[in-house]
Amino acid sequence: MHILLEKTLRNASSYFQNFFIHEYKTRGLIYEIDARVKFISTIVFVLLAVSTFEPIKLLFLLFSLFVILKILGLSLKKLFQRIWLFTAFSFIVVSPFLFSNLQYSLLFTLRVLISLIAVQMLVMSTNFYDLCSALSSLRIPESFVHALWIAYRYTILLFQDIINILLARESRRVAKTSHREIWKKGGEAVGLFFLRSIERSERLQLAMVSRGEKIVVQKTKLGFLEISYIAIVAFIVLWWISL
Amino acid sequence: MHIPDGYLDLTIALIFFVLTLVVLGYSLVKLRHGKLTSLFGIISAAIFAAQMLNWPIPGGTSAHFVGGSLAGILLGPFAGCVSMAIVLTIQTLVFNDGGITAWGANVWNMAVVNVFVGYYVYKALQRFGKTFASFIAGWIGITIAAIFAGIELGLSTSFAYGLSITVPVMGLWHAILGVIEGVITAGVVGYIATRRSDLLEKGETGKVPFVLIGLMIVLSPVFAYLAEEVGYSEPLENVAEFLGLEENTINPGLLPDYTIPGLDPYIGTLLSGAIGVLIVFLLSFAVKYAHSSRKNT
Numbered sequence: 001m002h003i004l005l006e007k008t009l010r011n012a013s014s015y016f017q018n019f020f021i022h023e024y025k026t027r028g029l030i031y032e033i034d035a036r037v038k039f040i041s042t043i044v045f046v047l048l049a050v051s052t053f054e055p056i057k058l059l060f061l062l063f064s065l066f067v068i069l070k071i072l073g074l075s076l077k078k079l080f081q082r083i084w085l086f087t088a089f090s091f092i093v094v095s096p097f098l099f100s101n102l103q104y105s106l107l108f109t110l111r112v113l114i115s116l117i118a119v120q121m122l123v124m125s126t127n128f129y130d131l132c133s134a135l136s137s138l139r140i141p142e143s144f145v146h147a148l149w150i151a152y153r154y155t156i157l158l159f160q161d162i163i164n165i166l167l168a169r170e171s172r173r174v175a176k177t178s179h180r181e182i183w184k185k186g187g188e189a190v191g192l193f194f195l196r197s198i199e200r201s202e203r204l205q206l207a208m209v210s211r212g213e214k215i216v217v218q219k220t221k222l223g224f225l226e227i228s229y230i231a232i233v234a235f236i237v238l239w240w241i242s243l
Numbered sequence: 244m245h246i247p248d249g250y251l252d253l254t255i256a257l258i259f260f261v262l263t264l265v266v267l268g269y270s271l272v273k274l275r276h277g278k279l280t281s282l283f284g285i286i287s288a289a290i291f292a293a294q295m296l297n298w299p300i301p302g303g304t305s306a307h308f309v310g311g312s313l314a315g316i317l318l319g320p321f322a323g324c325v326s327m328a329i330v331l332t333i334q335t336l337v338f339n340d341g342g343i344t345a346w347g348a349n350v351w352n353m354a355v356v357n358v359f360v361g362y363y364v365y366k367a368l369q370r371f372g373k374t375f376a377s378f379i380a381g382w383i384g385i386t387i388a389a390i391f392a393g394i395e396l397g398l399s400t401s402f403a404y405g406l407s408i409t410v411p412v413m414g415l416w417h418a419i420l421g422v423i424e425g426v427i428t429a430g431v432v433g434y435i436a437t438r439r440s441d442l443l444e445k446g447e448t449g450k451v452p453f454v455l456i457g458l459m460i461v462l463s464p465v466f467a468y469l470a471e472e473v474g475y476s477e478p479l480e481n482v483a484e485f486l487g488l489e490e491n492t493i494n495p496g497l498l499p500d501y502t503i504p505g506l507d508p509y510i511g512t513l514l515s516g517a518i519g520v521l522i523v524f525l526l527s528f529a530v531k532y533a534h535s536s537r538k539n540t
Contacts, residue, residue, distance in 0.1 A: 009308055018289070046343050050249050050256075050401070086247065097403055105405060108249065111401075113246030119339050133338060141271055143280050144325070149331050150284025151291065152337070158285070159292040179299060183423065185428010190308075194286075194317065194431060195439055201285035208281055241510060 028073015029225065030125040035134035037226045038122050041233045045118035046238055049111050055103070057243050058110045064236045065117050074125060083116040084123075128152050150204070160194045244309070244392050244417070245334065245349055248342030252399040254470040259395065260347030262463055266355050267328055268458060270321035273452075279322060285328035286322075290314060293503045294330070298423055311353050312361025312384035313428045316377060317435070317442060320456075321364040327354035348395050356460055357388035361428075363453070373443065374433040381428030382421040389417030394464045398471050 030038075048061055069076060088114040094105045123130075132149045136142060166189055179184070222230075290310040298306050310330075328350045334340040334533035341349045361384030368376035393413030397406030434441055483490070492499075498518065502511035 039536040043343060046248050047253070050342075050344055051252075051253055054537075086339075090247070090249070094403060101403075108299070108403070111249035112247060115342060115344075117340060119248070119335075119343060122370075123339055128337060141268075143271060143275070143283070144267075144329070146280050147283035147287065147325070148329050148332055150281060150335055150503070151287035154285055154288040155333075157290050158288045159295060160291050162289075162296070182299060183426045184430055186296070186298065187427045188434045190427060191434025191438075192297070193293065194289055195287050195435060195442075197289035198317075198439075198442065201282045201536060205279075205281040205287060238510070241513065242507060 005102075028125075030068075030072035030074050032120065032225055033072075033125075033229050034220065034222060034226045035126050035130035036137060037222065037229055038126055039131065039134050041229065042118050042122040044233060044237060045077070045121075046115045048237065049114040049118065053104075053107050053111070054243070055107060055110075057240055058107060058114060060115075060240060060243060061236070062110065062114050064239075065114065065121070068232065069121065072125075074121060079117065079120050080122065083113065086116060087113045096182075149229055158193075158197060161196065162190070165189050165193050244413075245331075245341035245351060245367075246345040246352075246392060248344050248397065250342070250399065250402050251345050251348055251395060252401050252471060253344065255395055255399050255467045256344045256347060258357050258470045259351045259463070262459055262466070263347040263350045263355060266324065266459065267350065269452070270324045273321050274325065277314075282318070283322065283326050283329060286314065286318060287333070288399040289328045290527075291333065293328050298427065306334075306420050308427050308502060309353060309357065309385055309388075309424060310428075311357025311388065312365070312377070312381045312424070313431055315362030315384075316365050316428070316432055317356040320359050323358040323362065324354050327358055348392070351463065352388045352391045352395075355456075356391050357384045359456055359460065360384045363457075365432075373436045374429045377432035378429035381424075381435055382418075382425030385421040385424045386414060386418045389413040389421075390465070395467060398464070398467050400471070449471045483503060 045061070045065065049058065052058065066076075069079070083114070087109060091109040094108045097105045129149065132145050134150075135148070138146045166186070169185065169189055271352040290313075293308055293310055296308060298308065298515070311323070311327055314326050316328060317323070330348050331341060331354060332346070335343060335346055335349070361380040364383050365376045365380035368379055390413060392411055393410035394406065396402050397404065397409035402409070432443065498511075501515045502508050503514055504511075506514070
């Protein structure tokens, strides 16, 4: 069981760093832009990236995103730390076409890279609560958004719960176990974890009913910053079309 | 199995977006009176936490648990589908795991196909024992979901590999790894069956949703294939071209073929779309105004 624990903890420690992205000390202008505007702009950028294989359009889009990142103060270094792995993976996936169709391999990777940058611009600069609030104001069903918010908030707590269960079982183990035994005992531990989670959800539902809780949708008016950002995005879209 | 942005053609992504929204919307409507928000939230977080476990496999490598079939068996297919959709949405929006344009396809594979197939396989085999049924459900569910991902990728012209490569690669690989998914699902269900067997006695979903969603799952690759064939043009235009018929315009209209004469076709389409939306808005307001003024009189 210790292999399961060790591998999980090693993997999870890097995974959970994503939860603390909002604690960056330097906060640029992009953090101040309304989440609704950023969310829709991200979709627009991704759509532009994945709807073409024209080099000029893709390079223009990449250049535009770099300019926005620089102006709005998002760390390029931190952004690339998050996206390089998957960009490299995509390049490897299409690498068999390197000799027969070099242009395709490069442009395919470029499309993925631009999409990843666009989504990371949103992820790295937007608090998840603001994102849920934006989804709510965009008419995504309230029960779905609310459950999304609860799931996000409880993930760390429940992960700690499952690790505690595995640790407790590991501390009681006296003999060496095979892979089959790890899967069997691990399955039982996860079964206990799901039982506890269901009971926790029942308690939470009662607490929510008694005190009342819902996501407060922040419907603030769009300010100068948001309108400027929309204008920049519209300008990029029109330029992209005319290329 | 998470498909990123850029791998799927937009037509295919759109088809799976629509199919997913239909099933997800129906599931939310069906469960709207259940006050299940916290259950969705907590179980989604639990699935997410369980997905982070790295299960060691012989040879020094490890595998992850997906949990689609388990969600279906524990919560029923509709609540399971919503829970998995929540997990996948967080993975897209927080971890960038799976693309925004591929969200529909990812949710279709892992929250619809995996959950519904897993649930119904479990129900069909339950009489042979819950542990055995859940093992097969976990294994088959993940394998079929992976085959669907392979079909979506193989049909997309953006992705250079054809169906003959994507389907066997995705299907075979996940059929092997799916054994672990099956073992863990069986372990969890076996444990819950001994402690709280009432949780596994979810009511039947009804024959009509079963048949309709089953048909949608079976036909979804056909929809994707047709979407790819039709592309962005009118199906009737394709038929006319196929039959060798010539166009004989009677009335070109104000915005012929959604363009503005003299303007770049892209800008023309964009502007004619905006004009169309404006007209619909104006008409809607006019109808609403007429209706409310009649009510007042």
